[in-house]
Amino acid sequence: MAEIVENAPLFFNSEYTFGIDAKRRLQIPAKWKKVPGASAFTLLVWRKESGHGACLLALPPSAMMDLMQKLKGMPFADPKAEALRRSLGARSDQVVLDSASRICLPDKLAAEAGLNKKALLIGMFDRFQIWDPERYAAASAFDEKIYDDAIQLL
DSSP states (O other): OOOOOTTOOOOBOSEEEEEBOTTOEEEOOHHHHTSTTTTEEEEEEEEOTTSSOEEEEEEOHHHHHHHHHHHHTSOTTOHHHHHHHHHHHHTEEEEEOOTTSEEEOOHHHHHHTTOSSEEEEEEOBSSEEEEOHHHHHHHHHHHHHHHHHHGGGO
């Protein structure tokens, strides 16, 4: 296992599988607790364009502020912007790590993302996603098909 260098920037990366207990509590990886601002998250129901079902997108405060700036920049009179703000607002919630480094998944959000007994946490550097393992397998197969085109974005 690689050592974490002191004062090196930390990110949400790798993937982890954890169980979800009867109270919908989900463990957050120990390494991720050390990412700055990783004690509270905004969870959003996030739909994949590939049609494989929703997951939860977990945004730490810095990433949530970036999203807020984009939402604030949208015209209030634009019906698409209004629909987006309303949809994201209704399908989101804020969660905080408890003393055991767990978050509690809100009922409605967990149901929309198909999360029951297990969850797969996928690091995305400045944020992470929480997937039902079966939904992720289908979405991941789609991701592999478009990877060569996607890498061109870098």
